[in-house]
Amino acid sequence: MKNKQPHPTNNILYSSEDIRQRVDELIDEIASTCDTENLVVLGILRGSFIFLADLVRGFNRHKIHPRIDFITLSSYGAGTISSGKVKIIHDIDVDLKNADVVVVDDILDTGRTLQFARDLFIERGASSVRTCVLLDKKRERAVEMEADHAGFRIDDVFVVGYGLDHNNYYRELPHIAKLTFDTI
């Protein structure tokens, strides 16, 4: 099967090796702040699926054994501009009472998605909610929200790969690339 879309491989910001190294550091960072018997790792779909899979496999070397679930949230629709309203498309199925939650997302942009998720899980009875994103965009947030753990701080550009998409394409790329208009 041939590619239906041109694949952005010229504007690589982080190679798969860069990502692997940083994710390894994040695993140690999270493990050192994670003293609980009741850890629940919640990924925000769909952008977090690859990042979360790499993170939790590293938890094993720290003997951390979380429950894992996913919530599908949507704020973008199609395109590169956030619509501003976060909706639950598909909910988690875990009781969060007294749980220590780590929310995992691919990227912190306006802050609305992560804030929505954090507030929702606190409302549902979690004892604590920490947040972890692979990428943190240097921009003014629409809401007051910063991540507890962040992989890389990037300029305000649109990026794809390692789970991040544009119109649901490019998620499978092993690196993170900047999407430029000639590749859209």
Ligand code: IMP
């Ligand atoms: P926020 O609610 O504006 O912080 O946006 C977070 C969500 O928007 C993330 O979960 C991503 O799915 C998406 N997003 C924001 N910036 C980018 C980007 O540069 N590339 C791909 N998706 C992005």
Ligand code: MG
């Ligand atoms: Mg997305």
